Amino acid sequence: MEAKENRDFRDAVVKAVGDSIFTCYQCYKCSAGCPVCFAMDLQPHQVIRAVLFMQRERVLSSRTIWLCASCETCTTRCPNEINIAKVMDTLRHLQQASGNQSRESKIPIFHNAFLASIKKSGRVHELSMIRDYSLNSGDFREKLKTGGWRNDVKLGIKMFLRGKLKILPPRCKGIKEVRNIFHLSEEHKKT
Amino acid sequence: MRISFFPGCSLEGTAREFGESIQSVCKSLDVRLEEIKDWSCCGASSAHCTSEYLSIALPARNLSIAEKTGKDLVTPCAACFSRLKTAAAMITDESKADFEFPCTGKISILHILEFLCQHDFSEKIDKLIKKPLKNLKAVSYYGCLLVRPPEITDAEHWEDPTTLDILVSRLGAESVFWPYKTECCGGSLVLTRVDVAKKLISRLLDMAGEADADCIVTACPLCQANLDTRQDEIASEKGVGQEIPVFYFTELMGLAFGLEGTGKWFRRHIVDPRPLLKSKNLI
Numbered sequence: 001m002e003a004k005e006n007r008d009f010r011d012a013v014v015k016a017v018g019d020s021i022f023t024c025y026q027c028y029k030c031s032a033g034c035p036v037c038f039a040m041d042l043q044p045h046q047v048i049r050a051v052l053f054m055q056r057e058r059v060l061s062s063r064t065i066w067l068c069a070s071c072e073t074c075t076t077r078c079p080n081e082i083n084i085a086k087v088m089d090t091l092r093h094l095q096q097a098s099g100n101q102s103r104e105s106k107i108p109i110f111h112n113a114f115l116a117s118i119k120k121s122g123r124v125h126e127l128s129m130i131r132d133y134s135l136n137s138g139d140f141r142e143k144l145k146t147g148g149w150r151n152d153v154k155l156g157i158k159m160f161l162r163g164k165l166k167i168l169p170p171r172c173k174g175i176k177e178v179r180n181i182f183h184l185s186e187e188h189k190k191t
Numbered sequence: 192m193r194i195s196f197f198p199g200c201s202l203e204g205t206a207r208e209f210g211e212s213i214q215s216v217c218k219s220l221d222v223r224l225e226e227i228k229d230w231s232c233c234g235a236s237s238a239h240c241t242s243e244y245l246s247i248a249l250p251a252r253n254l255s256i257a258e259k260t261g262k263d264l265v266t267p268c269a270a271c272f273s274r275l276k277t278a279a280a281m282i283t284d285e286s287k288a289d290f291e292f293p294c295t296g297k298i299s300i301l302h303i304l305e306f307l308c309q310h311d312f313s314e315k316i317d318k319l320i321k322k323p324l325k326n327l328k329a330v331s332y333y334g335c336l337l338v339r340p341p342e343i344t345d346a347e348h349w350e351d352p353t354t355l356d357i358l359v360s361r362l363g364a365e366s367v368f369w370p371y372k373t374e375c376c377g378g379s380l381v382l383t384r385v386d387v388a389k390k391l392i393s394r395l396l397d398m399a400g401e402a403d404a405d406c407i408v409t410a411c412p413l414c415q416a417n418l419d420t421r422q423d424e425i426a427s428e429k430g431v432g433q434e435i436p437v438f439y440f441t442e443l444m445g446l447a448f449g450l451e452g453t454g455k456w457f458r459r460h461i462v463d464p465r466p467l468l469k470s471k472n473l474i
Contacts, residue, residue, distance in 0.1 A: 016243075035375040039387045067384065069391075070236050071375035072339035076349060085340075092240045106383040114237035118249070122231040124200040133382060151424055155461075159205065159420075162459040166204040174229045174252070177291075181248045184291065188244040 009056035009094065016090040023080040024048045030074035030084050040064040044074050044084055051087065065091040066104035097189070109137040119182050122172025127165050194306070195257045195298075196224035197275065199268035199412070200232050206267075206412030208456035212441035213267055213303060215450050220307070220315055224265065227256045233274040236379045248290050250278035254300075255292035267303040269411035273336035275300045276343045302337055304410040304440060308354040316361060321449035323363025326471045329443075330369045330404040331355035332395070334414040338373055349373065355440060359408055362447040369402040371395055378413040381421070392418055393425050399435055405467055406436045408443060415439055419461045436464030446473060 014021055024045070031043040042050065042062045050059045059065065065088055074084035095102060102108055113133035117124045134140040143149040159165050172178065202210035217224050234249035254275060257264040266272050279296050287293035307316075333355060338346040346352060350373065356366040377391035395418060399407050409415045419437040426432035437460070446453050446468070453474070457464050468474040 035377070035391055036380075036387060038390070039384070067380070067387065069335075069375050069377055069379050070239070071335040073335070073375070076340045089239050089243070093242065096241065104384070107380070108240075110383045111237035111240050114235065115241060115245070118232045118234065123203070124232050124235075126201070126204045130382065137383075139382075155420055158461055162461070163207055164205045164459060170200070170203055172229055172231050174231055177252060178231045178249070181245065181252065181291065185242050185245040185248065188289075189242065 006054035006056045009059075010051055010054045012094060013051050013087060013090050017083050017086050020080055020082045021048060021052065021087065024052070024082055025080070027079060029077050029079060033073045033077055034068075035071060035073065036067050036069050039067055044068075044088075047091070048082065048084065048087065051091075059091060060095045060098055060100070061103065063102075063104045064088075065095060066102055066107040106133075106137040106139060109133060112136070115182075119179060121169045122175045122178045123170040125166065125169040127167065128169060192221060193223045193225055193262060195260045195262045195264045196226045197230055197233075197253055197257065197264055197266040197271060198226060199266060199271040201268060201412040201416070205416045206439075208442065208459040209267055209412050209415065209439045211452065212439055212445050212456050215452055216307070216441045216444045216448065219319055219448055219450060220312060225260065225262070227253065227260065227264070230256065233271045235270045235274065238274070239277075244289075246274065247278045247281050248292070250274045251282060251290050251292045251294055254278060254282075254294040254298075258294050258298055261298070263299040263301060265301050265303055265306045267410075267412065269302065269334055269336040270413060272300065272302040273343065276345075280343060302410070304337065304355060304358075307441075307444075308358055313361070316358075316444070319448045320362065322447055322473065324359075324443060324447050324471075324473060325363055327364040327443075327468075327473065328367050328403060328405045329359050329364050329408045329438075330367050330399045330402055330406075331359055331372060332376075332407050332409045332414060332418070333373050334378075334409070334411050335373065335375050337410060355408060355410060358440060359443065362443055364443065367402050367404045369398055369404070371398045376414050376417045378417040381417055385421075388417065389421055389425055389428075392421055393429070396422065396425065396432070396435060400433065404435070405471075406438055406464065408438050408440050410440050412439075422462050434462045436460065436462050436467050438464060 028045050031045045034044050042064045068088040072085050110133050113129050117129040230253050239246035333352050338349040341349045359366040377388035381388040415437050422434045442456050
């Protein structure tokens, strides 16, 4: 069962990004140029190798797949034209589908809050999106303990006074169409 | 000249001064920006991190609205630009049946920097300059998604882009070379892994200082917000560090053109750029 799961995992990545992934010769160029490498538990070139070795658990439980900032440096520089940023995206999709909690749990929670904001009003409302993220991720509770909330409040007040925080959510008349896109996306995941 | 405009979500909030300066500068260049009707969010990074379908279908809705106007589409946000261009590239004849809003790719998608750096504008810009930005030393910051990946952005020089540098020099400022033009600012991690984002921001600020620049010039609402908002936190954590103003390039255009309203834009910055501009006799 596990062996099949591991093979399916590799095949899903190959299907999404193409056969070019097999050409990786571990030149490290992706890792050398990665701006977030210092915080990663698996470096980008190690992720590619681990995918090819079908190490599903090792890859999907890594912090790396969520820490990747999608800056596209690796994809741009890869001598074998492997779309590494897309590999990372695919791994995030697979991680979310696995139903397990990530060690970088705040990052997917942020993305969910961002998408929920779009689903609600068609456009992102920064203020309520940040509120939802802080509450859902436990970030707010954590900052209450550490005192980190002071920096956030200070910045929030500065932004408000400078007219940079829109209080009322935006309106988009096409909201039904936008919600339908989300619905279709869920349908798409099932197929 | 009329062109379709996709402002993106941040122009209504954190990047208001970008929106305001774009409107003023375009007006003086006789460009009429026509906001596309009822646009919705492009989905940004959150969509492509979550579902490929969503990452294409969300921008596709906007593309199909824009295509109805028949005019090319300009956007000021690097993330919107990247998502719109990616969707346009991904919706092919074979795949379009999957999407509710198929677009045909008949219009061009341009970032506002690319648009204003077109050859046709250079003479006009030269004529409009009333107050050259003398003695202002600026590093041009392009960030990630304006240039990468070049297959999507159509950037000519993705490792060492020059369009913004050329424009800054055209305005009379000194464009200072630095090696971090396209290094990531960590914008996508600023709420979730502040420690990582601050490290990336800090690197950029330090390098701008090392290059002896007075300010950083950006063309992306996310990069500007990210570089502008965390400077005092970073300075107090390090115990050293001087704050450096971060401009939108259109603000500098407006300043050089002598447009009204520049004061209002500069007041919106977290790192107040006015002391610097005063010291250079530019305001």
